[in-house]
Amino acid sequence: MEQQRLVITPAPHLKSGESVGKAMRDTMIALVPVTLVAVYFFKAYALFLILICMGTAALTEIAFRRFKHQPHRLKDGSALLTGLFVALCYSATTAWWKGALATFIAVGIVKELMGGLGWNRFNPALFGRVAMILLGPWFVDIGTEFMRWNVNFGPVDVMTHATPLAMLHQGLKMPAMGSLFLGFPGGAMGEVSPLALLIGGGYLLYRGHINWRIPVSILCTVFVLAAITGQNPFLHLVTGGLMLGAFFMATDWVTSPITENGKVVFGVAIGVLIVIFRIGLAPTEGVAFSILIMNAFVPTIEKMTRRLPFSEPRKTAARHITLPGSNI
Numbered sequence: 001m002e003q004q005r006l007v008i009t010p011a012p013h014l015k016s017g018e019s020v021g022k023a024m025r026d027t028m029i030a031l032v033p034v035t036l037v038a039v040y041f042f043k044a045y046a047l048f049l050i051l052i053c054m055g056t057a058a059l060t061e062i063a064f065r066r067f068k069h070q071p072h073r074l075k076d077g078s079a080l081l082t083g084l085f086v087a088l089c090y091s092a093t094t095a096w097w098k099g100a101l102a103t104f105i106a107v108g109i110v111k112e113l114m115g116g117l118g119w120n121r122f123n124p125a126l127f128g129r130v131a132m133i134l135l136g137p138w139f140v141d142i143g144t145e146f147m148r149w150n151v152n153f154g155p156v157d158v159m160t161h162a163t164p165l166a167m168l169h170q171g172l173k174m175p176a177m178g179s180l181f182l183g184f185p186g187g188a189m190g191e192v193s194p195l196a197l198l199i200g201g202g203y204l205l206y207r208g209h210i211n212w213r214i215p216v217s218i219l220c221t222v223f224v225l226a227a228i229t230g231q232n233p234f235l236h237l238v239t240g241g242l243m244l245g246a247f248f249m250a251t252d253w254v255t256s257p258i259t260e261n262g263k264v265v266f267g268v269a270i271g272v273l274i275v276i277f278r279i280g281l282a283p284t285e286g287v288a289f290s291i292l293i294m295n296a297f298v299p300t301i302e303k304m305t306r307r308l309p310f311s312e313p314r315k316t317a318a319r320h321i322t323l324p325g326s327n328i
Contacts, residue, residue, distance in 0.1 A: 200248070
């Protein structure tokens with residue numbers, strides 16, 4: 001009788017061929033459409049800022065990993081992807097040093113100092129962007145010193161007035177809906193084409209890297225609340241980087257809930273905050289602030305929506321049993 005060998009291995013027992021490197025590569029592929037649209041509109045300005053942010057991300061990871069006596073992980077592409085995200089959160093004509101500082105904060109502080117890949121509590125790219133907004137007054141002197149190092153690639157077709165989201169907030173006449181959806185040179189580079197972002201988001205859904213519950217919950221919540229408050233819900237969907245936040249930022253594996261119900265709660269809460277920012281507060285960067293605020297509540301959401309293991313006893317109400325012939 002042939003003897004069979006029993007192999008015992010520790011959990012987890014479900015394995016797949018997926019890896020961090022493949023996921024980062026697919027996400028970069030998903031960002032190609034919106035990046036190409038940004039380059040089409042902003043030419044060399046867009047390419048320059050993207051290269052600055054991605055180069056800063058690579059150098060920052062190498063420096064911090066060496067400081068911690070650990071080898072760098074540039075091969076997995078996570079740092080480069082963070083740099084690309086930071087660049088897309090800025091307008092193409094943003095001073096290069098602002099993008100570099102935001103990337104340094106995102107990769108060096110939010111990722112590496114919080115434990116490295118997979119341990120950060122907040123979305124690194126959004127944290128770096130918001131940090132530059134909050135700390136902006138502190139960098140006035142630095143900006144004055146670096147002004148002479150600013151680059152000029154000639155004229156570029158950008159909006160010199162309010163961005164589409166600001167125009168919507170102020171009640172001004174909006175550009176045509178089709179133009180805003182297909183491609184419009186206003187705001188950050190990641191806002192120029194909701195259609196390109198939908199194509200990228202669809203690719204990530206097809207590859208199984210993101211779950212539909214978070215983006216759908218965000219978009220539906222914004223749509224419904226905007227309609228209830230008398231706003232044009234379609235304009236809210238195609239302005240202000242909502243698509244970038246819903247499909248690429250809020251769905252970050254590390255900073256979003258892992259439970260199915262938790263994803264819905266997370267998405268709905270982000271949508272509510274976005275509408276509050278856009279209607280009741282300053283609309284600029286409302287998506288970024290909303291996602292970062294809810295990142296802080298992810299552990300609580302997971303705890304509230306987790307499924308109890310079969311071995312864990314469930315809390316049940318004590319039953320009052322009356323025995324025959326007794327008053328108990």
